[in-house]
Amino acid sequence: MSALLEVREVSRSFSGLQVLKQVSFSVELGSITGLIGPNGAGKSTLFNIVSGFLDADQGAVIYAGTEVGRLSIQRRSTLGLVRTFQTPQVFPHLSVRENLIAGCYKQTRSGLLANLLGTPGSRGELARMQREADAACERFDLSEVADRPAGKLPGGQQRLVELARACIGRPRLLCLDEPSSGLNSEEVALLMQTLQRLNRDGMTILLVSHDMDLVSVAAVIHVLCFGEIIASGPLAQVKSDQRVRDAYLGV
Amino acid sequence: MRDAPHVLAPSSAIGRATRAWPFALIVLAAWAVLPAFASRSVVDILVFAGLYTIAGLGVSFLLGQCGIVSLAQSVFYGIGAYSTAFCATHLVWPAPAGFAAGMAISGAIALAVGWPVLRLSGYFLALATLALATIGHVLFTEWDWLTGGTLGIGGIPPLVLFGIPLNSPQRFYYLVWPVAFVLLALHRNLLHSRTGFAMRAMRDAPAAASVLGVDIHALKVKVFVLSALLGALAGSLFAHYVSFVSVDSFGVDRAIGFLLLAVLGGARTILGTVLGALFITIMPHALSGFGDIHAVLFALFLILAVIFLPDGFGGALGTWFTRWRERRARP
Numbered sequence: 098m099s100a101l102l103e104v105r106e107v108s109r110s111f112s113g114l115q116v117l118k119q120v121s122f123s124v125e126l127g128s129i130t131g132l133i134g135p136n137g138a139g140k141s142t143l144f145n146i147v148s149g150f151l152d153a154d155q156g157a158v159i160y161a162g163t164e165v166g167r168l169s170i171q172r173r174s175t176l177g178l179v180r181t182f183q184t185p186q187v188f189p190h191l192s193v194r195e196n197l198i199a200g201c202y203k204q205t206r207s208g209l210l211a212n213l214l215g216t217p218g219s220r221g222e223l224a225r226m227q228r229e230a231d232a233a234c235e236r237f238d239l240s241e242v243a244d245r246p247a248g249k250l251p252g253g254q255q256r257l258v259e260l261a262r263a264c265i266g267r268p269r270l271l272c273l274d275e276p277s278s279g280l281n282s283e284e285v286a287l288l289m290q291t292l293q294r295l296n297r298d299g300m301t302i303l304l305v306s307h308d309m310d311l312v313s314v315a316a317v318i319h320v321l322c323f324g325e326i327i328a329s330g331p332l333a334q335v336k337s338d339q340r341v342r343d344a345y346l347g348v
Numbered sequence: 349m350r351d352a353p354h355v356l357a358p359s360s361a362i363g364r365a366t367r368a369w370p371f372a373l374i375v376l377a378a379w380a381v382l383p384a385f386a387s388r389s390v391v392d393i394l395v396f397a398g399l400y401t402i403a404g405l406g407v408s409f410l411l412g413q414c415g416i417v418s419l420a421q422s423v424f425y426g427i428g429a430y431s432t433a434f435c436a437t438h439l440v441w442p443a444p445a446g447f448a449a450g451m452a453i454s455g456a457i458a459l460a461v462g463w464p465v466l467r468l469s470g471y472f473l474a475l476a477t478l479a480l481a482t483i484g485h486v487l488f489t490e491w492d493w494l495t496g497g498t499l500g501i502g503g504i505p506p507l508v509l510f511g512i513p514l515n516s517p518q519r520f521y522y523l524v525w526p527v528a529f530v531l532l533a534l535h536r537n538l539l540h541s542r543t544g545f546a547m548r549a550m551r552d553a554p555a556a557a558s559v560l561g562v563d564i565h566a567l568k569v570k571v572f573v574l575s576a577l578l579g580a581l582a583g584s585l586f587a588h589y590v591s592f593v594s595v596d597s598f599g600v601d602r603a604i605g606f607l608l609l610a611v612l613g614g615a616r617t618i619l620g621t622v623l624g625a626l627f628i629t630i631m632p633h634a635l636s637g638f639g640d641i642h643a644v645l646f647a648l649f650l651i652l653a654v655i656f657l658p659d660g661f662g663g664a665l666g667t668w669f670t671r672w673r674e675r676r677a678r679p
Contacts, residue, residue, distance in 0.1 A: 182555070
């Protein structure tokens, strides 16, 4: 296997506080990789650097063999690197179906003028987007709520809408930020099944979480503590690592 | 108000469209015969409502679909009007040249100013556009070699269409409203397209929209330019209609008027722009019979409208229509 994402010696500080200290890790192509760590470990900062919401002070983010550290968020997204948010970011005034239609944006090409004039190409494109959105509604079990405003759904379903919207653009690397927060155990189990299914379909997944049950779907787990990777490996190995037990699990 | 969900041409939608035809025909017929019965001053007000619909559509689209508060529309309205006035009187160019010059200058300025300014958001962006409106008004006054300053520019010839000079409210009415409705239809197309969804995504959750691949800044600038083009087009039409333009027509109060019509009409609905434009043109005249207190009454109406119709007239109408349809659908 080769690495789809490689984070090389990334450092970042805020007002003199070193949050990430030369962090290096990789996400193998076709894998589910977990990134765990206690609160304040630097997970969110690292995640934001990978997805383009923050710049690293030093180091490189290599995605599919290309340095993407200076590329914009939307450029990374166009290359197939897509993220979700810790608090689900649905488009609250759009229906679930419309959220998914918006998710098709980067697979479509028509410009503002063609859209304004309502050219046949533009209309055909919208029909294709609608078909894709309907199919995604079925795949993610959202058909019953397809016409409801996404902002009115309970938290668990909003998370599912966000996940479905991220997947509709067929990302190569799906980065999930605490996807189980706010979900009950039944919903977490369903989420785990969904992630495994997406992974079987060929999607590489980077999972940032503190939920040990959820990260059990990951083949490799990196443990981040005070801005450093202190352990890497399968869950059982990581759990038995003394440094991890001391620093994170508290046992 | 939430826009109606999109469905792939279901049979019920086709049925609804068929039932809507007679209603649309009645509205069209009423529109067509109105100038024959209404007084000259009433038709004049309706012409202004049409002009404000065109300029207000740009503001409404920015506000309702992109979440951008713009108070700069009076500048683009003024540029359109002065371009037409200057081209028609000083250069004696044909009317289309004035329209083209106004739209080109407005578009270029919107691009040059919008590129840096649209990196701001919320109140800061609103204040920046207010500054633009103020600067524009000062320049319109000071550059009297171009604009005629406080004296203005007169003698702008009326538009001539198929050999008929559009030199009366009745005649101009039949130009301005079809133009407005074509523009409304084009914007409806835009709303139901890839770009329209990207705009609404950007309005609701900008970070999530950029993750979907939307270049938020570029999209904001494009819509701002489009809005400026509408402002300029309305300004050029205004200049031909009134045949005299002066700086009084392009002050900050005009900019506020355009924003007001977008808010009152309900910026998230296309039709709301028309309702907003009708309200801000008709209402002051309707209340003028009350003498000195008419301005107070108008303000009172505005406050009541904002309190009781937070989604504007268009939003309230949409909610009412949805409820009515649901009631009918029940067995």
